[in-house]
Amino acid sequence: MNIEEFLSEDFIWLNEPVKSQLDVFEKVSAKCQDKGFVSEEFLEKIKEREKVFPTGLQLDGYGVAIPHTDPECVNKQFIAVFTPEEDVSFKRMDDSTAEVKVKIIFVLGLNQPHSQLAMLQELMVLLQDKEAVENLRKTTDKKQMIEYLSDLSKQKQR
Numbered sequence: 001m002n003i004e005e006f007l008s009e010d011f012i013w014l015n016e017p018v019k020s021q022l023d024v025f026e027k028v029s030a031k032c033q034d035k036g037f038v039s040e041e042f043l044e045k046i047k048e049r050e051k052v053f054p055t056g057l058q059l060d061g062y063g064v065a066i067p068h069t070d071p072e073c074v075n076k077q078f079i080a081v082f083t084p085e086e087d088v089s090f091k092r093m094d095d096s097t098a099e100v101k102v103k104i105i106f107v108l109g110l111n112q113p114h115s116q117l118a119m120l121q122e123l124m125v126l127l128q129d130k131e132a133v134e135n136l137r138k139t140t141d142k143k144q145m146i147e148y149l150s151d152l153s154k155q156k157q158r
Contacts, residue, residue, distance in 0.1 A: 003079065003122060004150035006110070009142040010035060011080040018084050021050065021105075025067070028080045028107045037076045037109060045069040046107070056090030056100040060130050062137075063100035065090040066123055068108035068116060077115060080107035081145060083137055103137050126152050 011031065018024050029043035046069040055067045065088075087101035106123055110116040127133060132152055139145045 002150065003119070003126075003153040004146060006077055006079040006119070007081070007146045007149060008078060009146070011037075011078050011107075012142045012145050013080075013082045014140055014142065014145065015083055015085050017086075018082075018088060021065070021067075021088055021090055021102075022047070024082050024084065024088060024105055024107075025050075028082065032078065032080070032109060037074065037078050039073050039075065042069065042073040042109075045073045050091075054091030054093055054096050056092045056102055057094075057127070058092060058100045059127060059133070062130065062133055063087070063090070063102040064127050064133065065100075065102045065105045066108060066120065067105065068110065068120075071111040071113065071116070074109045074111040076109075077111055078109040079119065080109065081105075081136075081149070082107065083139070104133060122153060 025043060025046050032038040046067055049069045050067050055065045057064050082105040087103055089099045090102050092098045092100050108116060108119060110119060139148060
């Protein structure tokens with residue numbers, strides 16, 4: 001599985017001014033709904049799921065989040081990439097009483113159970129590379145983001 005097949009410039013936000021995870025979810029949901037990728041329920045479902053199963057990860061010196069929701073809300077599969085201008089707080093996956101300041105967010109819009117698990121595993125491998133995450137965070141061009149993620153994915157699969 002190659003991450004590139006799920007990426008589109010339409011669903012990449014770089015250095016985006018947002019104040020909260022809700023802002024992130026609203027922007028991603030509105031764009032994805034406008035393009036027909038998700039149903040009207042997507043925003044509520046992703047907020048609900050994040051409350052019950054937080055997706056913030058504290059890695060080596062940086063935070064990331066990989067929010068996702070029920071497959072029935074997704075019409076066409078996608079991965080949205082979001083780098084906020086200022087870090088955004090997410091509850092931690094491993095300790096829902098703690099928060100992590102997130103530098104990069106991957107919103108998974110996948111409607112095949114095997115796709116979701118495979119992509120989570122692939123992203124976890126990519127996100128273990130601190131230098132790669134810093135480079136993703138600094139990327140200012142959407143095409144470059146897609147190329148970089150695709151190249152990273154291919155390297156890690158070798």
